[in-house]
Amino acid sequence: MKFKISKKFAIETYKKLKLCRRFEEKVIELVNSNEIYGTTHEYVGEEAVAVGICSALELQDFIMSTHRGHGHMISKGADIKFMFAELMGRANGYNCGKGGSMHIAEPAVGILGANGIVGAGMPIAVGAALALKIDNKKNIVVSFYGDGAANQGVVHESMNLAAILKLPVLFVCENNMYAVSTPASYSSKLKNLSERAGAYGFEGLSIDGMDVLEVYNTAKALIKKIRSESGPFILECKTYRYSGHFTAEPVLGLNYRSDEEINLYKAKDPVISFKNILINQKICSAEELDKIDIIIENELQDAVDFARNSKFPEPGDALKDMYSTDYEGIPQKGWKS
Amino acid sequence: MEKLRTLWYLRAVAEALNQEMHRDSQIIVMGEDIRHSLRGITKGFIDEFGPERVIDMPISEGAMVGAGTGAALLGKRPVLEFQISEFVFFAFDQLIDQAQKIRYMSGGKLSAPVTYLIAGAGAKGGMAGQHSDNPYPYILHGGIKTIIPSTPYDAKGLVISAIRDNDPVAVFLPINITGTKGEVPEDIYTIPLGQAEIKRHGEDITVVAVGHLVNVAIKAAEKLEQSGISIEVFDPRTLLPLDKKLLKESVSKTGRLLVIDDSNRMCGFAAEVSAFAAEECFEILKAPIVRVTRADVPVPFSRVMENYVLPDEEKLINAAKKMLKIK
Numbered sequence: 001m002k003f004k005i006s007k008k009f010a011i012e013t014y015k016k017l018k019l020c021r022r023f024e025e026k027v028i029e030l031v032n033s034n035e036i037y038g039t040t041h042e043y044v045g046e047e048a049v050a051v052g053i054c055s056a057l058e059l060q061d062f063i064m065s066t067h068r069g070h071g072h073m074i075s076k077g078a079d080i081k082f083m084f085a086e087l088m089g090r091a092n093g094y095n096c097g098k099g100g101s102m103h104i105a106e107p108a109v110g111i112l113g114a115n116g117i118v119g120a121g122m123p124i125a126v127g128a129a130l131a132l133k134i135d136n137k138k139n140i141v142v143s144f145y146g147d148g149a150a151n152q153g154v155v156h157e158s159m160n161l162a163a164i165l166k167l168p169v170l171f172v173c174e175n176n177m178y179a180v181s182t183p184a185s186y187s188s189k190l191k192n193l194s195e196r197a198g199a200y201g202f203e204g205l206s207i208d209g210m211d212v213l214e215v216y217n218t219a220k221a222l223i224k225k226i227r228s229e230s231g232p233f234i235l236e237c238k239t240y241r242y243s244g245h246f247t248a249e250p251v252l253g254l255n256y257r258s259d260e261e262i263n264l265y266k267a268k269d270p271v272i273s274f275k276n277i278l279i280n281q282k283i284c285s286a287e288e289l290d291k292i293d294i295i296i297e298n299e300l301q302d303a304v305d306f307a308r309n310s311k312f313p314e315p316g317d318a319l320k321d322m323y324s325t326d327y328e329g330i331p332q333k334g335w336k337s
Numbered sequence: 338m339e340k341l342r343t344l345w346y347l348r349a350v351a352e353a354l355n356q357e358m359h360r361d362s363q364i365i366v367m368g369e370d371i372r373h374s375l376r377g378i379t380k381g382f383i384d385e386f387g388p389e390r391v392i393d394m395p396i397s398e399g400a401m402v403g404a405g406t407g408a409a410l411l412g413k414r415p416v417l418e419f420q421i422s423e424f425v426f427f428a429f430d431q432l433i434d435q436a437q438k439i440r441y442m443s444g445g446k447l448s449a450p451v452t453y454l455i456a457g458a459g460a461k462g463g464m465a466g467q468h469s470d471n472p473y474p475y476i477l478h479g480g481i482k483t484i485i486p487s488t489p490y491d492a493k494g495l496v497i498s499a500i501r502d503n504d505p506v507a508v509f510l511p512i513n514i515t516g517t518k519g520e521v522p523e524d525i526y527t528i529p530l531g532q533a534e535i536k537r538h539g540e541d542i543t544v545v546a547v548g549h550l551v552n553v554a555i556k557a558a559e560k561l562e563q564s565g566i567s568i569e570v571f572d573p574r575t576l577l578p579l580d581k582k583l584l585k586e587s588v589s590k591t592g593r594l595l596v597i598d599d600s601n602r603m604c605g606f607a608a609e610v611s612a613f614a615a616e617e618c619f620e621i622l623k624a625p626i627v628r629v630t631r632a633d634v635p636v637p638f639s640r641v642m643e644n645y646v647l648p649d650e651e652k653l654i655n656a657a658k659k660m661l662k663i664k
Contacts (some may be wrong), residue, residue: 062411088558103442112410113443120430121404130404131411134365134389141407157400164395301396321445322480324503327531327578330482336616 044069048270052215064125069114084307119152129167148179209237240265349489368418402431433479466635487551489519494528533580539569554630
């Protein structure tokens with residue numbers, strides 16, 4: 001046995017993995033039935049990264065998420081009722097229906113926000129880490145980014161800034177091998193994107209991001225080091241998204257991946273693999289895990305019902321929350337009444 | 338009794354920041370070359386406030402603005418100095434798409450109280466296409482509160498309000514007024530955002546002038562007085578939120594609007610002011626609205642061409658006379 005697994009950890013982790021998986025599958029259903037407006041970027045296949053990393057964090061630690069952020073939110077402690085309400089554009093959603101999938105933020109549980117712009121969350125994460133350092137807090141910030149974001153200019157700027165100011169930030173590269181249709185192997189000559197850390201003067205490591213135990217245990221050790229002021233670190237988690245870049249991708253017929261490749265990763269499925277470990281090592285019985293599955297289905301259904309039964313915002317609420325102060329006639333409407 | 342001293346424009350900005358930093362320990366300053374203070378605002382700050390509050394930045398404007406936002410989310414009140422105004426282009430996503438939108442997109446859960454000091458804005462003479470812009474129309478279009486103080490007195494009061502504001506605020510400090518002096522109280526005072534000021538009262542034309550052009554407009558008004566033209570100089574001070582109430586009052590009184598603005602004509606600030614007056618004051622207007630702006634080209638290097646494209650006193654005087662059909 002590579003890692004020792006307590007029963008409590010086993011149940012909590014399985015529940016989170018499964019909830020992330022089923023949440024996204026439900027989201028796909030709701031997008032396709034037009035109950036969720038627009039489109040979303042699903043996390044199916046990558047759950048071990050969010051669950052492994054966030055399980056190693058404390059409530060007072062912060063995460064900066066991405067456009068593919070649902071898994072991060074759930075793992076950091078967001079309530080799926082308010083997530084569904086936000087995704088369905090309801091007034092009681094996490095962000096009053098103003099943000100939707102790509103902008104969920106809930107500072108109360110340490111979620112500084114998802115982000116619709118690839119790589120753009122990273123300097124904000126670095127700034128949050130700067131504030132923590134100035135205030136002598138022992139908390140850290142995790143900045144999630146993808147293999148695509150790795151090539152954004154502001155990502156380089158941010159990593160360098162975090163390095164020179166020695167800030168408590170863990171850069172988690174979720175390398176799911178594709179930026180929309182462009183393979184990571186095309187966008188970078190490096191085999192491991194964690195090697196970039198050396199260019200900024202700190203360390204990095206690349207691990208199997210399909211294995212929640214490896215992610216969790218590695219993150220736990222790294223986070224401990226970062227709390228003791230080691231400065232930033234890149235943890236690259238090699239993972240895979242089963243679905244397209246976004247919900248509607250299948251209709252585009254892009255065909256940039258083979259079924260063979262997808263099936264190769266599905267054979268390493270993070271949820272099923274972890275379930276098998278728990279059963280094989282007799283930490284949990286199949287029946288126990290089946291019961292958890294039923295609980296999750298009920299939670300999901302309750303959350304979707306909660307969102308469905310929630311009110312839409314008033315149209316005029318669109319002019320609220322722009323500024324901290326009210327000014328007469330500002331922000332302007334686009335027409336004269 | 339308030340103690341008034343005569344201060345240089347940038348000293349007034351520096352005093353505002355210094356006094357606020359003593360008042361509120363959450364204020365930090367970030368920027369390029371701010372320890373040694375290339376721009377002169379933060380001179381001596383490193384000794385007074387230490388390296389944790391006066392943070393030199395590598396040449397990474399995107400990361401600087403993003404870091405300002407992130408620090409603000411966790412309770413800091415960052416003041417960021419841009420060495421020249423074009424550097425905002427490097428940070429555009431972080432300014433417009435992140436810092437400004439974060440309150441709205443989070444439904445009011447997050448806010449980024451950051452002040453951007455854009456020092457040395459505008460054409461300095463002989464600096465050509467990439468060191469002479471006044472990019473505030475882009476910033477305004479993105480919805481960021483924007484102030485352009487035209488006197489040392491306004492600079493101190495407005496900068497303090499900007500720092501205390503709970504939203505991002507861009508402060509453009511035109512290079513052409515950094516060499517001016519004016520009376521400034523030693524005590525802390527604020528000028529609320531969104532309050533314009535009539536810098537000179539007049540009857541015939543409302544001249545809306547921005548930044549250093551307020552002084553230009555006042556000088557032009559004195560000369561025009563000799564031709565029997567009475568100019569009212571309207572200084573918006575805050576471009577967003579714009580004091581539309583006072584603007585409407587002024588235009589209603591004079592019946593004529595001339596806007597002089599040192600940014601591009603296409604979708605520039607003058608265009609917005611003009612459109613407002615056309616919509617709100619059309620029945621009162623006695624003449625078509627006139628704009629005196631930059632030409633829609635990059636600022637050329639050679640002095641003769643530079644003078645040609647920038648708005649100045651002569652162009653304002655000619656426009657005002659033409660408006661009243663006076664030779």
